[in-house]
Amino acid sequence: MTLLEVRDLEVTYAGGATAVRGVDLSLEAGRKLGIAGESGCGKSTLALALLRLLPAGTRIGGQILLNGEDMLTMRWGRVRAVRWAGASIVFQGAMHSLNAVHRIGDQIAEPILLHHRATAAGARRKTGELLEQVGLPAARATAYPHELSGGQRQRVMIAMALACDPQLIIADEPTTALDVMIQAQILRLIGRLVAEQELGLIMISHDLAVLAETCDRLAVMYAGRVVEEGPARQVHEDARHPYGKALSAAFPRIGDPVSRFAPRGLAGDPPDPSALPSGCAFHPRCPVALESCADQDQLLRHAGPGRRAACVHMEPTVPGPAAATEDARSTP
Numbered sequence: 001m002t003l004l005e006v007r008d009l010e011v012t013y014a015g016g017a018t019a020v021r022g023v024d025l026s027l028e029a030g031r032k033l034g035i036a037g038e039s040g041c042g043k044s045t046l047a048l049a050l051l052r053l054l055p056a057g058t059r060i061g062g063q064i065l066l067n068g069e070d071m072l073t074m075r076w077g078r079v080r081a082v083r084w085a086g087a088s089i090v091f092q093g094a095m096h097s098l099n100a101v102h103r104i105g106d107q108i109a110e111p112i113l114l115h116h117r118a119t120a121a122g123a124r125r126k127t128g129e130l131l132e133q134v135g136l137p138a139a140r141a142t143a144y145p146h147e148l149s150g151g152q153r154q155r156v157m158i159a160m161a162l163a164c165d166p167q168l169i170i171a172d173e174p175t176t177a178l179d180v181m182i183q184a185q186i187l188r189l190i191g192r193l194v195a196e197q198e199l200g201l202i203m204i205s206h207d208l209a210v211l212a213e214t215c216d217r218l219a220v221m222y223a224g225r226v227v228e229e230g231p232a233r234q235v236h237e238d239a240r241h242p243y244g245k246a247l248s249a250a251f252p253r254i255g256d257p258v259s260r261f262a263p264r265g266l267a268g269d270p271p272d273p274s275a276l277p278s279g280c281a282f283h284p285r286c287p288v289a290l291e292s293c294a295d296q297d298q299l300l301r302h303a304g305p306g307r308r309a310a311c312v313h314m315e316p317t318v319p320g321p322a323a324a325t326e327d328a329r330s331t332p
């Protein structure tokens, strides 16, 4: 069953920067999709758009169908309900997302009281259960955020995201601020909860290795576009798009000490979304660009079974019926 279907999503901030351009994605219930790309490629904008959490004045076009209901046309009351019970989000840097002056138990209980209309005792019980599910003793409910470690706070954020039994969790760089050991624990926790509860997961990271380890499929973004997608390990080990290749080379294995992210072998910086290069936005940095790449943008096309890449070097042939069916079936 398709849980989430994003069609031709376009997000333009009030200042005129189009941070997400024509993104199509789909996610089956219980599956895990990773979204990778350098800082500024539009990953967080995409995550925020999915739950309509973008600042006022931002223009969003296309469709975001969650269980067939379009998030972009539904009333705000319904959007607020869907944000907890349909899909919820775990941000990076839990210290900033938690309220410093409220006990963590009260913060977890708040959406339960609001959206499940639970009694105070019922919400307290559920809060204790959620804390235990994320590996914290129920008694920690009385702690304030500053009394917890970074990893514990991120566990609390995950408990909060699960509070209203959502079907989809969006995790935006959930482990970026944590050290490697804690990062691995949190990833295992997310993996376990998603499997046990058959949740859909969208995990966003600049670290392709982490995503390849955690997710079924991967989408690589560049300058607001998905430029490559396919089965997670295949994309990580044998990327088809030159940008996907550079990103894979930057993150060969989980936990490798990459102090500052810069795809190896790539000169320059990602483009400013309000001043994109002509043609394929990647062409000024691309080691295999042709002259025509400066004029012609590339849309995703067949790049092997279940795989697509937006590059002129992909097979120009139209895939046969078998390949086309495979592509349609395995689009993330």
Ligand SMILES: Nc1ncnc2c1ncn2[C@@H]1O[C@H](COP(=O)(O)OP(=O)(O)OP(=O)(O)O)[C@@H](O)[C@H]1O
Pocket (backbone or CB within 6 Å): 013, 014, 015, 017, 019, 037, 038, 039, 040, 041, 042, 043, 044, 045, 046, 055, 206, 272, 273
């Ligand atoms: N509120 C905003 N107003 C205007 N432009 C914005 C806003 N938020 C983000 N942008 C711009 O949109 C582009 C995409 O940003 P976004 O945060 O989505 O990228 P990202 O891939 O998540 O990067 P990071 O990993 O650094 O968070 C960037 O050029 C950014 O400067």
